[in-house]
Amino acid sequence: MKKLIVAAVMCLGTAAFAQDATGTPQNPSKEAPSARQIDGPSTGIEAQEVGPAIGDTAKKVVGKDTSKEAAGKTGVWTGKHAFDLEGTVKAKEGDDITLARKDTLPEVKLDVRDQTKVTLDGKAVKASELPEGATVRAKFQLEGDDPIALELKATSPKAKK
Template sequence: MKKLIIAAVMSLGTAAFAQEATGTPENPAPSAPSSRQMNGPSTGIEAQEVGPAIGDAAKKAVGAQTSKEEAAQTGVWKEKHAFTMEGTVKTKDDDDITLARKDTLPEVKLDVRDKTKVTLDDKPAKVSDLPEGAKVRAKFQLEGDDSVALELKATSPKPKK
């Protein structure tokens, strides 16, 4: 009996909704929103085109470069936007240096480029000249997933007594 009552209610409910005057696309109901309300005012520009256009305009306005090669050629690395850190030389070669940091901080590997300024005891040097254990104050910037050294100021390690 319950099933019969539920079936009757469902049928009547469906029939009631079906009789509601919603109109058709060709002849919409008076209560239906207008196409202007549905679509909003038209600017003639698709939303998908706006984001890239804003990004390009912003790059032109601030002078941002679009490729790493252009950035390297024009010296986009500005020291005023650099991060700083201190550590001691753990390993090094001509292309990168790994610095050990205090306490439980992880080691940091910095890419060394041709434009990286390297000094040892306030004298110009190469990364290969830096002895292991030398204290280093580094200025660096992030370039994608890489940390690029802008400046490495090293101090020779003190001899152990």
């Protein structure tokens, strides 16, 4: 008799859980959580909207223009908070230069501007004159999401024997 009661309770319990408000994947009920809710809580703001919103808010709060044009006239070129990196020239596209880095570090694409100081073996050159494979020590600063090259010191690639 005990076995019969346990079996009945198990069947009824399973049936009760089967009546959950989630429905089926093909036919979800209105009360079912969405995929967004299942994946985690949401603030209602997409990540790619945050950067521009911060820039706009900074402009309102500080009262200064934070655009790319204004950055050329302000502290970006002071180099006060510049970052350093080393790599080899992999590609050049318009105003951009791509540096390959050692080991498993990702490539870096730097925006080269008219104000960028570029040297090759100690001589001033244009960024377009840097040969592929040249070793570069770069100083850059972030302008929003864009890394802006302040200084590129390159040495010619060694000739293969």
